[in-house]
Amino acid sequence: MPTIPPLLHIENLTTSFQSNDTVVQAVRGINLRVNHAEILAIVGESGCGKSVTALSILRLISMPPGRFDSGKIKFNNHDLLSLSEADMQKVRGNDISMIFQEPMTSLNPIFTIGDQIGEAIIQHQSTTGAEARKQTLELLYKVSIPSPEIRIDQYPHELSGGMKQRVMIAIAIACRPTLLIADEPTTALDVTIQDQILNLLSSLKEDSEMSILLITHNLGIVAQFADRVTVMYSGKIVEEATVDSLFENPMHPYTRGLLNSLPKDDNESKLEPISGAVPHPAFLPKGCAFHPRCKDAMPRCQQQPPLTSATKENTHKVACWLYEEWVEDPQ
Amino acid sequence: MTTLISIRSLKKYFPIHEGFLSRNTKSVKAVDGVSLDIAHGEILGLVGESGCGKTTLGRMSINLIKPTSGEVIFDGVNILKLDNPSLKTLRPKMQIIFQDPFGSLNPRFTVERIIGEAMIVHGLADRLNLKSKVAEIMQKVGLPNSFMNRYPHEFSGGQRQRIGIARALSLNPRYLVCDEPVSALDVSIQAQIINLLQELQEKESISILFISHDLNVVKHLSHRTAVMYLGQIVETAPTKVLNKNAAHPYTRALLAAKPSTNPKKSSDHVPLSGDVPSPLNPPAGCHFHTRCPEATDRCKTERPTTFQLEERHTVQCHLYN
Numbered sequence: 001m002p003t004i005p006p007l008l009h010i011e012n013l014t015t016s017f018q019s020n021d022t023v024v025q026a027v028r029g030i031n032l033r034v035n036h037a038e039i040l041a042i043v044g045e046s047g048c049g050k051s052v053t054a055l056s057i058l059r060l061i062s063m064p065p066g067r068f069d070s071g072k073i074k075f076n077n078h079d080l081l082s083l084s085e086a087d088m089q090k091v092r093g094n095d096i097s098m099i100f101q102e103p104m105t106s107l108n109p110i111f112t113i114g115d116q117i118g119e120a121i122i123q124h125q126s127t128t129g130a131e132a133r134k135q136t137l138e139l140l141y142k143v144s145i146p147s148p149e150i151r152i153d154q155y156p157h158e159l160s161g162g163m164k165q166r167v168m169i170a171i172a173i174a175c176r177p178t179l180l181i182a183d184e185p186t187t188a189l190d191v192t193i194q195d196q197i198l199n200l201l202s203s204l205k206e207d208s209e210m211s212i213l214l215i216t217h218n219l220g221i222v223a224q225f226a227d228r229v230t231v232m233y234s235g236k237i238v239e240e241a242t243v244d245s246l247f248e249n250p251m252h253p254y255t256r257g258l259l260n261s262l263p264k265d266d267n268e269s270k271l272e273p274i275s276g277a278v279p280h281p282a283f284l285p286k287g288c289a290f291h292p293r294c295k296d297a298m299p300r301c302q303q304q305p306p307l308t309s310a311t312k313e314n315t316h317k318v319a320c321w322l323y324e325e326w327v328e329d330p331q
Numbered sequence: 332m333t334t335l336i337s338i339r340s341l342k343k344y345f346p347i348h349e350g351f352l353s354r355n356t357k358s359v360k361a362v363d364g365v366s367l368d369i370a371h372g373e374i375l376g377l378v379g380e381s382g383c384g385k386t387t388l389g390r391m392s393i394n395l396i397k398p399t400s401g402e403v404i405f406d407g408v409n410i411l412k413l414d415n416p417s418l419k420t421l422r423p424k425m426q427i428i429f430q431d432p433f434g435s436l437n438p439r440f441t442v443e444r445i446i447g448e449a450m451i452v453h454g455l456a457d458r459l460n461l462k463s464k465v466a467e468i469m470q471k472v473g474l475p476n477s478f479m480n481r482y483p484h485e486f487s488g489g490q491r492q493r494i495g496i497a498r499a500l501s502l503n504p505r506y507l508v509c510d511e512p513v514s515a516l517d518v519s520i521q522a523q524i525i526n527l528l529q530e531l532q533e534k535e536s537i538s539i540l541f542i543s544h545d546l547n548v549v550k551h552l553s554h555r556t557a558v559m560y561l562g563q564i565v566e567t568a569p570t571k572v573l574n575k576n577a578a579h580p581y582t583r584a585l586l587a588a589k590p591s592t593n594p595k596k597s598s599d600h601v602p603l604s605g606d607v608p609s610p611l612n613p614p615a616g617c618h619f620h621t622r623c624p625e626a627t628d629r630c631k632t633e634r635p636t637t638f639q640l641e642e643r644h645t646v647q648c649h650l651y652n
Contacts, residue, residue: 162606190381220590261521
């Protein structure tokens with residue numbers, strides 16, 4: 001067990017949304033730790049609650065319709081959910097920052113990129129405009145934007161998608177956050193550009209020892225860039241492990257199904273898809289949400305949601321009745 | 332294997348008008364002199380980054396976009412020279428599946444009408460036997476018949492893509508363009524659709540042009556792969572050869588950039604620098620020289636021609652001159 005408290009510790013978080021008469025629980029009681037200087041990946045399919053988890057950490061869920069039903073989000077041992085809005089504003093961008101999926105729409109088209117990076121610096125550090133500009137240039141250099149002296153005065157439409165994502169990263173790291181949340185940072189980009197951005201992120205992580213919470217649906221990115229990984233399905237964490245352990249020995253039938261769905265590097269055998277489709281979050285099946293699609297489902301799975309069990313060393317956790325004999329999660 | 336469809340020096344320039352009274356005309360060279368053959372029953376994968384002209388090429392190959400110049404010979408007939416009535420009789424033989432399963436189905440039509448309309452237009456079904464024909468096709472793509480009277484919004488992405496496939500297959504095509512058919516879908520659903528396409532292709536031996544930016548999917552599905560960069564085909568080879576002995580520096584970079592799902596396979600490659608240049612102003616010489624780690628002075632001025640490396644392996648690069 002790590003004796004140092006984790007940088008981020010989410011305990012039993014439930015986030016739900018009210019729509020007309022129905023309540024949709026997007027995140028259903030998750031426990032999650034992000035340690036210092038590690039890359040934790042959250043993988044899952046669309047609608048599994050990975051983005052809502054990220055937005056909950058920064059309290060960017062609009063309320064109503066959203067609300068937190070239970071849980072704590074401890075960041076450096078302070079519960080973010082009990083902070084005042086003014087205190088939370090100091091955390092955002094300063095201690096925890098975020099990059100979004102769509103670099104095309106996340107930048108303001110009517111301000112130059114220098115203005116937008118400078119805004120983050122001026123907002124959180126009491127600096128002058130000239131000092132902010134100097135820091136902005138350094139940041140543009142750091143995120144490897146060619147000829148930063150010219151780019152600083154350009155508008156977002158003059159930049160390519162990859163460049164815009166670099167600008168987003170520059171804004172996110174402007175105040176040297178200890179936690180960077182990257183929500184599908186490369187999904188909208190081409191493979192060669194994705195490669196550049198991921199390399200940039202991991203070298204920034206090495207230099208500044210920040211932690212990254214990487215949200216993605218791409219298992220290849222997880223395998224190559226993350227240290228630990230959690231798999232989400234229908235608002236719950238179904239498996240959590242180190243990357244090596246997860247890819248070598250996937251436990252949960254859903255994780256196995258995901259890996260078998262992928263075309264392999266050196267294997268031409270037929271793909272084995274998971275049958276059926278992700279259930280609608282307002283009409284989740286009883287028991288384990290995955291049981292209608294699960295090959296190994298037992299009668300019990302239809303009745304009781306599984307508990308989370310862990311291996312003895314607590315390196316691999318899984319929420320599935322198949323592993324009942326394991327140690328109960330010491331979380 | 333005999334050739335079903337043969338694309339010869341196909342070009343598409345989209346004009347861009349600028350200035351007072353649109354006096355200055357530039358053009359985007361979306362597809363700039365592409366030649367490709369697709370054999371009977373072959374799946375040809377077409378990979379490349381966004382904006383390289385994959386979709387334009389795919390649509391021109393079935394005459395949905397009129398090329399600026401070049402030829403598309405389908406089963407011995409140049410389809411670009413046909414008049415409308417003769418083109419219509421050929422249309423059922425060439426079909427397309429679109430990328431976006433949400434935008435490509437008419438929201439006001441029932442599934443029966445979406446799948447059946449083309450059969451009625453082309454006289455393959457009449458009002459009497461339409462239901463049974465539609466039911467037959469729906470069964471083929473794994474959709475329950477009870478869905479027939481429902482509307483597209485009632486379906487998930489994977490099911491909609493099945494409807495799109497059913498619509499394309501309703502006319503018994505011999506050539507099918509699949510334009511990123513799985514990129515809008517989740518991983519577990521992707522595999523269902525890939526398997527479905529593979530089964531249908533094996534059963535009916537349709538020729539497929541499979542357009543994708545996902546190298547793993549193309550590798551899994553296609554017999555031969557063509558790599559496109561800024562409107563040109565830079566390399567073609569049987570898929571196995573391409574993955575083992577990629578010749579063009581761009582192909583090699585693409586393969587290296589693809590993150591492997593094996594965490595033990597560390598990626599110690601140097602990522603390709605720079606962005607894809609604008610097709611409005613492509614670099615002189617070889618279009619790839621601005622990003623190529625092996626570029627020489629010659630690449631900056633002279634456009635490479637296509638070299639034959641082995642049987643069925645061609646590359647457009649000065650390294651192999």
